[in-house]
Amino acid sequence: xxxxxxxxxxxxxxxxxxDTEAVRGIGFTVAPGEVFGFLGPNGAGKSTTIxxxxxxLRPTGGVARVAGHDVVAERDDVRRRIGLVFQDxxxxxxxxxxxNLRFHAELYGVPRAVAAGRMRQVLDMVGxxxxxxxxxxxxxxxxxxxxxxxRGLLHSPRVLFLDEPTVxxxxxxxxxxxEYIRRLQAAEEITIFMTTHYMDEAEYCDRxxxxxxxxxxxLDAPEALKAAVGKDRVQIRxxxxxxxxxxxxxxxxxxxxxxxxxxxxxxxxxEAFVPRLFADxxxxxxxxxxxxxxLDDVFFxxxxxxxxxxxxxxxxxxxxxxxxxxxxxx
Numbered sequence: 001x002x003x004x005x006x007x008x009x010x011x012x013x014x015x016x017x018x019d020t021e022a023v024r025g026i027g028f029t030v031a032p033g034e035v036f037g038f039l040g041p042n043g044a045g046k047s048t049t050i051x052x053x054x055x056x057l058r059p060t061g062g063v064a065r066v067a068g069h070d071v072v073a074e075r076d077d078v079r080r081r082i083g084l085v086f087q088d089x090x091x092x093x094x095x096x097x098x099x100n101l102r103f104h105a106e107l108y109g110v111p112r113a114v115a116a117g118r119m120r121q122v123l124d125m126v127g128x129x130x131x132x133x134x135x136x137x138x139x140x141x142x143x144x145x146x147x148x149x150x151r152g153l154l155h156s157p158r159v160l161f162l163d164e165p166t167v168x169x170x171x172x173x174x175x176x177x178x179e180y181i182r183r184l185q186a187a188e189e190i191t192i193f194m195t196t197h198y199m200d201e202a203e204y205c206d207r208x209x210x211x212x213x214x215x216x217x218x219l220d221a222p223e224a225l226k227a228a229v230g231k232d233r234v235q236i237r238x239x240x241x242x243x244x245x246x247x248x249x250x251x252x253x254x255x256x257x258x259x260x261x262x263x264x265x266x267x268x269x270x271e272a273f274v275p276r277l278f279a280d281x282x283x284x285x286x287x288x289x290x291x292x293x294x295l296d297d298v299f300f301x302x303x304x305x306x307x308x309x310x311x312x313x314x315x316x317x318x319x320x321x322x323x324x325x326x327x328x329x330x
Contacts (some may be wrong), residue, residue, distance in 0.1 A: 037205035083152030233269030
């Protein structure tokens with residue numbers, strides 16, 4: 001990759017599965033050494049995009065270059081320069097950690113004289129050198145994820161793709177994984193491109209693109225996105241959520257959402273607004289909370305729903321699209 005060239009360039013990228021347009025003409029660039037994230041619910045098109053960038057899916061339209069190479073015309077060059085950690089586990093549990101890495105090194109043509117030292121290096125990075133001779137079936141979920149990340153780094157890629165790198169892990173293990181990822185990114189001086197639907201995880205990124213229904217609705221640094229919202233999030237609990245929604249619209253001109261028994265809306269100077277809320281809403285309020293803008297508020301501002309609601313509506317859509325594509329290639 002020539003010095004100064006973006007690690008990833010995407011222009012008008014489209015992917016259709018039959019009549020379904022999973023990715024709708026998106027465009028963005030990722031700088032070398034950046035930690036770039038796709039934030040959005042399952043089914044938003046995140047995994048479909050990553051699979052196109054990793055040459056596992058052929059785009060329907062548009063152009064994408066990774067590490068200086070076209071993902072369609074130069075697939076082999078792209079594959080040699082990327083690492084990929086899939087959303088679903090792909091390790092062989094019957095093999096040891098060391099054997100899993102050796103197999104990967106053979107696939108990527110890493111010379112044996114180089115592979116041994118490189119294996120020690122990446123296993124040390126993720127704290128698994130002492131467990132290298134143990135079967136992967138004896139590893140915890142967090143250890144397996146760390147081994148997959150080490151495997152993705154083994155052949156010294158320029159861009160490491162992480163598709164939902166901590167899905168299914170408990171919060172403490174997720175935080176630990178991210179400590180390793182940040183340390184690896186600094187040590188290896190590589191670009192990291194990740195997807196997530198965890199709001200707290202997106203905070204680790206230098207920039208994030210919020211994706212919804214196949215489009216990018218916002219792209220910036222997390223703090224810049226939150227600052228642009230400019231409103232506080234107010235959440236109330238009431239015996240009649242439907243009546244509260246109607247009253248907020250009628251008396252204050254506010255749009256709100258009812259989810260998990262709470263009514264949530266955005267308003268400037270939330271703390272100052274609360275007394276008016278109690279005085280004029282006309283619906284009993286049993287609890288109220290005010291919070292500064294978060295990435296969930298950013299998502300709500302651009303999409304009109306919370307990420308949890310959007311995920312519930314579209315859960316599994318991306319996997320269904322991938323399955324359709326696989327059937328189509330047979």
